[in-house]
Amino acid sequence: MSYHFEDFALDGERRELRRGNDLISVEPQVFDLLQYLIRNRDRVVSKDDLVDAVWQGRIVSDATLASRVNAARTALKDSGEEQRLIRTILRRGLRFVGAVREEHAAAKAAPEQPRSDLGIPARPSIAVLPFQNMSGDPEQDYFADGMVEDIITGLSRIRWLFVIARNSSFTYKGRAVDVKQVGRELGVRYVLEGSVRKAGNRVRITGQLIDADDGSNIWAERYDRELTDVFALQDEITVSVVAAIEPNLRRAEIERVRRDRPDSLDAYDMLLRALPDVYTFMPQGAVKGLPLLHQALAIEPDYALAHGFAAWAHQTLFIRGGLRSEHRDKAARHAHAAIEHGAGDAMALALAGFTIGLVEHDRRLADEAFSQALALSASCAFVYAFGCVPVAYSGDAARAIAWCEQAMRLSPLDAMSCIPQGVIGFGNFLSGRYEQAVTAGRRAVEMNPGFSILHGWLAAPLARLGRIEEAKAAGARLMALDPHFTIGGWSAAVGIAPSILGEVTGAMQLAGLPD
The missing domain is CATH 1.10.10.10 (Winged helix-like DNA-binding domain superfamily/Winged helix DNA-binding domain)
Known part of the structure; x- marks a missing residue:
């Protein structure tokens, strides 16, 4: 309506x-x-x-x-x-x-003519074109169209993304299109196109995300599946496509805003410029990113996602920058603002839940934020990647590992992947599977060697295996990155649950980390 x-x-x-x-x-x-x-x-x-x-x-x-x-x-x-x-x-x-x-929707069902007078929205925008049916089987049109409609619905749940409605994008069905022209006519920065080909009881689905401005390819993937339960297959592909598009669009938007003049930036652009520094997970990056986030919030005080990233940045400064109470308080304040203003924003809620779980140790409220985020967007890997940390620190190793695996299944090449990979190691350590913990921990360190706590998560299982020199080497790398680190300060700051505290701190002591 x-x-x-x-x-x-x-x-x-x-x-x-x-x-x-x-x-x-x-x-x-x-x-x-x-x-x-x-x-x-x-x-x-x-x-x-x-x-x-x-x-x-x-x-x-x-x-x-x-x-x-x-x-x-x-x-x-x-x-x-x-x-x-x-x-x-x-x-x-x-x-x-x-x-x-x-x-009413029925009254709008007549196809809209593409409009050339539309400007590009200030926020990133996308049109999902009807997927080509390459099978020669008209019945496959229903399958392809239904999947595209589900993808449009899934993308519409990403609050920072403007998605063209089905009625507009489906005017291109059955037409040979030029992506740049589609971008101009629909007023979008990005276009998703694809194809469906059925052979026997198998189906191949391809998709590619294209920058409508210059025609460059941002992401492409091919899915080969058994065609058994059609609706289950539609759901699986939809979740996979939406999960893959979100981080790829985020990277493309960061590169775009780097090319823009600083005097033309709005609140969203300021946030994008802050992200590469905040994504270092370390205090030096947080210090560089926060002024940009503050500028974004000065322009748009109710900007939930900017509050969420500011909460994360202050949490980083608190836990890895000296445990100063002012950063804990600011992290909590921004996290609660993200919840207040971000009822429809899964990423903002995930950042809020992560921060509240770690700096306030309110695991109930953190879980509520994660649950609300997943209700909004079950394909948002970001929620699982952030949620796994407070879940692991609460001692629930099985759920933490499950969330990590889901995060990496949804978005295996995301910049966030070092966190779930590291928590897989930490979760296996808590479960006594030390060899698996070391394997996962080394992978996490390879992904982001500058993130200090990853070395601590690796040092603990190495120590339990009796590989003390390797454990001490990992501990030394942690201390080089975070000279303020102490076992007691860190474990109290993040709220390590009493049920696992002795095991965690004992292993870190064996690795030579200071009490």
């Missing part, structure tokens, strides 16, 4: 607010509030109604509610004085008073 009023259009299915052809950026809670007011425009909506609908009954301060109402008015060029569209009814609540025309 979409709602049209004045020159605005609010599309509930695509979660977009537009004024003419311009996409208006609104925070998810603001969108939900506005949509609820419009749907219930025939009555006055109370504060309790809004809290139940938008915050699912959670405790919300009057200041938070007022800020979201003000943000909704700002998006509509309304104000508290004018109240042209959103009117405050004294001591009763709010009411949307604009004239609204509803348009």
